[in-house]
Amino acid sequence: MSDPLLTIRDLSIDIETPTVAAKVIDHANVQVHLGETVGIVGESGCGKTTLLKAILGILPKTAVCRSGEILFEGRSLLDLWGTEESRRIRSCDIGFIPQDPYLSLNPAFTVGRQLNESLLELTGQGAYAELLRMLRAVQLPDPEGVLERYPHQFSGGQRQRLLIAAALARRPKLLIADEPTTALDVTTQSEILEVMRELANETGVAMLFVSHDLGVIRSICDRVTVMYAGQSVETAPADALVNAPKHPYTRMLLNCHPGRSHGFKGIPGQVASPLDPPPGCRFSPRCPIAIAECSRRRPQPLHPSPSQEVSCPRYEIDLETAADA
């Protein structure tokens, strides 16, 4: 495979408060290749959104990068942070679909004014025509009229379509979507996902899709990275991940899904706090097959097959037998 479009390698980020530092991301690895859709899945608070903010350069001032790098087409985004070039990358090469369409549009400006603002860089008239084309593609009727209205005159689903159109109108190389359907009701969710899937196929854009919903991820992504408490624990093709999960956390997470044949099971314990994370593998305190070594050193990624990566030396051990033993 060619060089990846986006590489997040060994990334660690702390959010510092006056008293403590929250270790929100701990040595995370994610890769997105050209034309590929990669999902990041994990529970709330596992660092998914922080990871996206790091790529987009909108981390709070209190965030400190302790290790690792973010490479976009070989350029280090963390080094470019705050420069004109980083802004141009975000303006032209990366499209962003935010989590909450209600809060992501400025109520004081018409939709056209604010969506155009981020497209100014591009080709002026060309970008405007492309925006109109995309508004049609996301099935908003009367695109010219839409642009003259204010955000409060749209429903949540319509706003999310607007934001998708704005993200794609810049013809980005990479599309970043942060739980784009969470704030919407279920029927709207599936419509939006359908629109995104179609447009992604049509334009061939690479996509980084973040969600806590494995079903959504599976329906839209080629590969999936599972995160737990700021660590990326497993990466695999979507089907392989769902059918043959390796990491104990992924296996237990899938068992939580009520529809699975194994029957519904929860994961005992609570998600590790980033304020005082357990040493080594952060899942070890809740892991039924953990050994003393797990909480001493952070496990190195292993490759059960060329397309899979799992950060657990004991991924071959069966959970049931371990629990019974």
Add this chain to the structure above:
Amino acid sequence: MATFLFGERWPCFSRLRDVTVLPDLGYGSMVRYIAVRLLSLIPSLFGLILLTFIMLHAVPADPVTSLAGENASPEQVAELRARFGLDKPLVEQFGIYVWQILQGDLGNSIFSNRPVLEEILARLPATLELITFALVLAAFVGITLGTIAAVRHNGPIDNIVRAVTISGLAIATFWVAIILQMVFSMELNWLPLRGRFDVAYPAPPLITGFLLIDSLLALDLTAFGIAAQHLAMPMITLAIPAIATIARFTRSGVLETMQKEFVDYASAVGYRRNRLIWIYVLKNSLSVVIMQLGLLFGALIGGAVAIEAIFDWPGIGSYAVNAILNFDYKAVLGVTIIIGIIYGIVNIIVDIIHAFVDPRLREGI
């Protein structure tokens, strides 16, 4: 219940309430909105007149005894009293006065015996010019300072702005006025000590009553310079507390807006930072500031009273001071009414600007 109270029992109130939400479209509905708002001024003005009238008559001072002099006989005093209509019962006096106002007559000044309205209108432009330019200056400086402070939240610039705004509010304006006079007029001799214009130079033809604008319209740059020099110190003195207020409200408004998700989104999709702050964020933060402008206008009219006296500015502030000292009650009432009307109109204008800035207000959402 609410419908019963506001919708049926007082239909006029419900209509008022509906229309006080600014209409979105069309010239006609805007005219209707302004007309309704102007009409709603009438009850407030009536209350204002009633209150001032009662307060003036509750004070144990009598314009007639001072006017008649110490040696006047009781008959002479009674005759003067009758001439001004002060011998009639209070209710009747009030009725006569309101009837006069409805005919556009504010009565005659007891001392100059000239129509109060005429005297006020002659002095009003000077005060309006002073207040308007002070408010424009204050808005410009205050919004800039407040925004910079918010962007550099908790940094050294923020701390300086905070210290300056607090002292700007705490400082006594008459003291600032005198210090400015000592430095810029008496020491440096840059600016004239008092007055509104140079008596030796012909004044520009009266068009708007604002000397700065009239001199520009007459293409007389010398006159413009003279007017600007005279305006500078009273304007700055009047603007200082207003700058402090506006800067504080802008700072907190911008800080609040910066927390909003749409700012993160805009930043993530590559807005230029300067445009992000000075257009995208600022427009959202100005609601509170614009409401403050209306209130500040009222406060500045009050502040102008002292400042006009210090700088010998021929406006209605100094006129009001003289009227109160002489107990010229018709003049006091007249000033009160005119300021009330101006204040009401300014607040209508503020509401219109407000709806212009916040589109949601146009639909009452």
